[in-house]
Amino acid sequence: MALSSSVYNAEPIPEAARAEVEALLASGDLFRYTAQADAPVSLLERDFAAFMGSRFALAVNSCSSAIFLSLRALGVAPGQEVLIPAFTFAAVPSAIVHAGARPVLVEVGENYRIDLEDFRAKLHAGTGAVVISHMRGHTSDMDAIMEMADALGVPVVEDAAHSLGTLWQGRKIGTIGRVGCLSFQSYKLVNGGEGGILITDDEDVFAQAVIMSGAYEHNWKKHPALTARFAAHQNALPLYNMRMNNLSAAVIRPQIAEIDRRVRQGRENHDHVAEALNSSPWIDVPPAMPKEQRAPDSLQFNLVGFTDAEARDFMDATAAAGVGVQIFGMAADNARAFWNWRFLGDTPDLPRTRAMLMRACDTRLPARLTRAELDAIAGAILAAAEAIKGEQRAFGT
Numbered sequence: 409m410a411l412s413s414s415v416y417n418a419e420p421i422p423e424a425a426r427a428e429v430e431a432l433l434a435s436g437d438l439f440r441y442t443a444q445a446d447a448p449v450s451l452l453e454r455d456f457a458a459f460m461g462s463r464f465a466l467a468v469n470s471c472s473s474a475i476f477l478s479l480r481a482l483g484v485a486p487g488q489e490v491l492i493p494a495f496t497f498a499a500v501p502s503a504i505v506h507a508g509a510r511p512v513l514v515e516v517g518e519n520y521r522i523d524l525e526d527f528r529a530k531l532h533a534g535t536g537a538v539v540i541s542h543m544r545g546h547t548s549d550m551d552a553i554m555e556m557a558d559a560l561g562v563p564v565v566e567d568a569a570h571s572l573g574t575l576w577q578g579r580k581i582g583t584i585g586r587v588g589c590l591s592f593q594s595y596k597l598v599n600g601g602e603g604g605i606l607i608t609d610d611e612d613v614f615a616q617a618v619i620m621s622g623a624y625e626h627n628w629k630k631h632p633a634l635t636a637r638f639a640a641h642q643n644a645l646p647l648y649n650m651r652m653n654n655l656s657a658a659v660i661r662p663q664i665a666e667i668d669r670r671v672r673q674g675r676e677n678h679d680h681v682a683e684a685l686n687s688s689p690w691i692d693v694p695p696a697m698p699k700e701q702r703a704p705d706s707l708q709f710n711l712v713g714f715t716d717a718e719a720r721d722f723m724d725a726t727a728a729a730g731v732g733v734q735i736f737g738m739a740a741d742n743a744r745a746f747w748n749w750r751f752l753g754d755t756p757d758l759p760r761t762r763a764m765l766m767r768a769c770d771t772r773l774p775a776r777l778t779r780a781e782l783d784a785i786a787g788a789i790l791a792a793a794e795a796i797k798g799e800q801r802a803f804g805t
């Protein structure tokens with residue numbers, strides 16, 4: 409039975425966005441700094457900071473821009489090393505290159521989290537910063553990372569692009585590092601088409617990021633009052649123009665009220681399908697970390713005991729059943745496979761991450777799916793694994 413392709417459609421944007429979008433279209437007031445106060449982008453920043461419990465938020469045009477601005481505001485120098493997990497999205501090393509720094513890739517384990525031994529080996533007092541991508545919402549051990557980075561005075565940026573709503577020992581992911589960066593691109597929990605936001609409690613990092621995002625002249629007066637800090641950086645920093653526009657903010661802000669429900673539904677859906685898949689000897693869904701309460705909107709699992717050819721057959725069999733499963737390291741030109749980041753020049757071989765990517769499967773699991781749709785997805789995945797590996801078990805090869 410093939411699933412309807414509509415199972416992967418997005419949720420509608422909340423009705424509350426429509427009136428605000430209509431008003432913006434009528435007034436033509438799309439630029440964040442035109443209104444004297446309470447522009448939609450400013451209201452989004454106020455509400456999102458309150459939701460996360462952060463002192464400051466700066467909305468920009470993407471999470472990648474937020475990461476770039478973080479590194480510039482933290483004073484990462486040209487050529488300095490920035491540690492990232494080798495399992496992340498290509499835009500992350502790209503943001504580091506954009507900031508003039510040098511990405512250093514750290515091994516990632518079978519559970520999609522950063523390998524702490526390799527992290528410790530590659531981190532040193534001269535490291536410019538660490539950017540921890542909680543890839544697909546899988547949280548790396550933030551206690552261990554903060555302890556090692558703090559001991560050497562290296563600032564930590566959390567790339568929580570895909571982790572909105574995740575808790576680490578009750579703390580919101582994105583608020584543990586010096587800066588947190590999140591995404592509102594359509595495949596994330598909050599769908600703005602495109603968009604990102606930087607959160608921090610650090611006044612100076614915030615003031616610099618505001619100016620560099622494009623708060624030219626005295627537009628910084630429309631941000632929380634840090635007058636002395638803004639004045640000190642006025643004209644001393646480049647203006648990269650990465651601002652968010654009011655239409656995006658009008659679409660994003662009403663979704664803040666939906667986050668808790670989406671997180672709850674996403675977790676229930678994920679855990680339901682994960683439990684079904686873990687009944688198979690050919691599939692392993694790594695568990696959450698003990699300190700982590702996850703907010704998944706997709707599912708990752710590892711194929712166990714498959715050859716490369718069998719893994720390819722598995723991808724084809726799930727596709728034929730209408731379930732979009734990609735093996736990160738096998739789908740052509742996948743942007744999450746580090747060996748495809750040729751813009752970096754020679755990347756080191758990272759055998760642990762490579763082995764994981766060659767068996768780790770990725771499938772979307774939007775929060776709004778019904779139990780019947782979830783069961784159909786789980787059933788198709790289990791059937792594909794059984795069709796390829798089951799015969800071998802029966803005939804003992």
Ligand SMILES: *Cc1c(COP(=O)(O)O)cnc(C)c1O
Nearest residue numbers: 470471472497541569570591593
């Ligand atoms: C989506 C994503 C990004 C990039 O976000 P944009 O808003 O599209 O720039 C970065 N890191 C991770 C882990 C992501 O999932």
